[in-house]
Amino acid sequence: MRSYSPFLPLLAALALPAQAAQIAISHRGASAYAPEHTFAAYDLAIEQDTDMLECDLILTKDEVPVCIHDETIDRTSDGTGRVDSFTLAELRQFDFGSWFNTSNPTLAKPEYAGARIVPFEEQLDCYLRINPKMRFHVETKDSAGGRAEQVMVELLTRKGLIATGDVAGGNVQSSTVVLQSFDAGSLERMRALTPSIPTGFLFAVPDQTTLPWLLTGNGPDYIDFYIPNSALVLAYPLSVPLFQAAGHDVHTWTVNDSQQMNLLLNLGVDGIFTNNTDLLRSAISARGTGTTPEQRGNPARFTRGCPGIAGRVTSNKGPGDVWEPTGTRGVQLKAASAGDEMGGGGTGDGKGGSLPLSLLAALLVAAGLRRR
Numbered sequence: 001m002r003s004y005s006p007f008l009p010l011l012a013a014l015a016l017p018a019q020a021a022q023i024a025i026s027h028r029g030a031s032a033y034a035p036e037h038t039f040a041a042y043d044l045a046i047e048q049d050t051d052m053l054e055c056d057l058i059l060t061k062d063e064v065p066v067c068i069h070d071e072t073i074d075r076t077s078d079g080t081g082r083v084d085s086f087t088l089a090e091l092r093q094f095d096f097g098s099w100f101n102t103s104n105p106t107l108a109k110p111e112y113a114g115a116r117i118v119p120f121e122e123q124l125d126c127y128l129r130i131n132p133k134m135r136f137h138v139e140t141k142d143s144a145g146g147r148a149e150q151v152m153v154e155l156l157t158r159k160g161l162i163a164t165g166d167v168a169g170g171n172v173q174s175s176t177v178v179l180q181s182f183d184a185g186s187l188e189r190m191r192a193l194t195p196s197i198p199t200g201f202l203f204a205v206p207d208q209t210t211l212p213w214l215l216t217g218n219g220p221d222y223i224d225f226y227i228p229n230s231a232l233v234l235a236y237p238l239s240v241p242l243f244q245a246a247g248h249d250v251h252t253w254t255v256n257d258s259q260q261m262n263l264l265l266n267l268g269v270d271g272i273f274t275n276n277t278d279l280l281r282s283a284i285s286a287r288g289t290g291t292t293p294e295q296r297g298n299p300a301r302f303t304r305g306c307p308g309i310a311g312r313v314t315s316n317k318g319p320g321d322v323w324e325p326t327g328t329r330g331v332q333l334k335a336a337s338a339g340d341e342m343g344g345g346g347t348g349d350g351k352g353g354s355l356p357l358s359l360l361a362a363l364l365v366a367a368g369l370r371r372r
């Protein structure tokens with residue numbers, strides 16, 4: 001934590017310090033238009049030119065991190081029961097798409113039916129293959145006695161994603177993965193396990209713990225950035241420049257209305273979670289305060305459904321990677337070799353296909369190099 005005069009945040013706030021580019025964070029994917037936390041929702045978020053994909057992270061019974069918001073599968077699948085009462089293989093039997101068609105008849109699409117649960121590692125593999133610059137906003141929903149943080153650190157270490165940001169400063173804006181939680185203990189555990197993953201605290205009420213943070217712009221050392229909900233930002237607008245003056249980014253949630261987006265962008269927040277990535281991209285673009293298309297790196301065309309990756313993870317030990325970390329923000333694609341476990345063929349069922357690996361490698365490189 002940097003040291004500073006108690007008057008500095010207020011002075012700096014009044015001076016309206018320059019801020020980083022404002023980013024769009026796709027809340028459960030482009031979840032206004034497609035079933036949340038499915039490849040269809042994430043694909044659409046890429047198409048709508050997002051900066052970050054969210055994953056609400058819960059461990060399965062066999063400790064595989066999966067992206068799902070609720071502690072049960074009741075609302076978003078055709079099954080019932082707690083997420084942590086099923087193994088990944090068991091969860092894969094359920095349909096996580098048809099509920100959306102039933103609940104949203106005007107947005108229903110036949111291809112949403114039968115959507116499968118997405119392990120976090122497949123989210124990483126799929127969207128880093130499509131866009132090596134993609135970034136991930138991961139929320140620990142249930143620490144499972146600290147196992148969630150441990151499993152996450154093991155996974156990110158195995159994949160070379162522990163220190164992909166500018167650790168010297170501003171790594172919230174550059175790290176491939178950032179961690180968020182309503183549970184401060186989760187952030188503290190994460191910080192103790194690895195200091196290089198940026199941590200953000202989610203909160204919605206000004207209580208005896210969070211009110212001093214809102215009024216001073218600062219909190220515990222293990223919190224890098226702050227994630228008040230939008231009502232709290234509107235109630236305490238000066239907290240935004242105060243947090244920023246103390247060196248903390250501010251992201252806010254969940255904003256699906258253009259007018260509210262503009263209000264919050266005017267208050268200077270660094271990032272907004274939204275179900276409507278398209279609306280937020282338009283709002284940020286109109287202001288000219290966002291990242292550039294080159295910084296985002298989203299391709300104009302890509303194959304939807306994550307062929308060769310969907311269904312590939314079977315445990316938290318993971319398959320071989322299809323990309324390599326660069327050491328700074330982003331990754332580079334690996335050339336496929338006979339030893340790679342990467343399949344292909346576009347079926348999206350994880351069983352691989354009949355494309356020769358060399359052709360597949362060429363397609364992946366081409367997809368990764370395409371830019372808007």
Ligand code: G3P
Nearest residue numbers: 027056139202253254273
């Ligand atoms: O992570 C930001 C926002 O998603 C927090 O609320 O309940 O949608 O996870 P929730």
Ligand code: CA
Nearest residue numbers: 054055056139
């Ligand atoms: Ca969340």
